[in-house]
Amino acid sequence: MKDYEINDETLAIMPGEDLWDSVVVEDDCNYEVNMRPLEIINYSCKYFGSSYHGRKEGSKGILNSSYKLPILVEDTRNLVFFPTTSPIDDDCSWISLKNIKEYRRLDPNNTEVEFKNGKILKVNISYNSFNNQVMRASRLESITRNRREKAEKEK
Numbered sequence: 001m002k003d004y005e006i007n008d009e010t011l012a013i014m015p016g017e018d019l020w021d022s023v024v025v026e027d028d029c030n031y032e033v034n035m036r037p038l039e040i041i042n043y044s045c046k047y048f049g050s051s052y053h054g055r056k057e058g059s060k061g062i063l064n065s066s067y068k069l070p071i072l073v074e075d076t077r078n079l080v081f082f083p084t085t086s087p088i089d090d091d092c093s094w095i096s097l098k099n100i101k102e103y104r105r106l107d108p109n110n111t112e113v114e115f116k117n118g119k120i121l122k123v124n125i126s127y128n129s130f131n132n133q134v135m136r137a138s139r140l141e142s143i144t145r146n147r148r149e150k151a152e153k154e155k
Helices: 037-047 052-063 127-153
Strands: 010-015 022-026 030-033 071-074 079-083 094-096 100-107 110-115 120-123
Touching (some): 010 037, 010 079, 022 037, 037 071, 037 094, 052 071, 052 127, 071 127, 079 127
Antiparallel strands (some): 010 022, 022 030, 100 110
């Protein structure tokens, strides 16, 4: 697959075996995509009318932070994804916030993520770092949702 747009069923975007590929984990299946994870994030942001850079700047302003920022890929469906490492790292995966059911520590460097559909994924990130990323992504989602609801009421 050459192009991929993130959607409600996207659970995670992980680096593939080849440096230029990704494995996209969805509810029902996995796709191999000929794009790097960050390219999929950027392509999807553009598909929904923005860019990774624009969304990153928005997250930076909302969260008053600049490192490993969660990205609001599409706002009406709350498609928020967060990176497991620096987004420019070759081993960076992106996780869908809204599809997480729970997560638990496997060992000092790995976290097991269970998604709402029951699918389980082992992610190479410490539990504390993963938890911190979930909290930041949740904060971004909450603030943007509240702003959107406020704007709707003011119409």
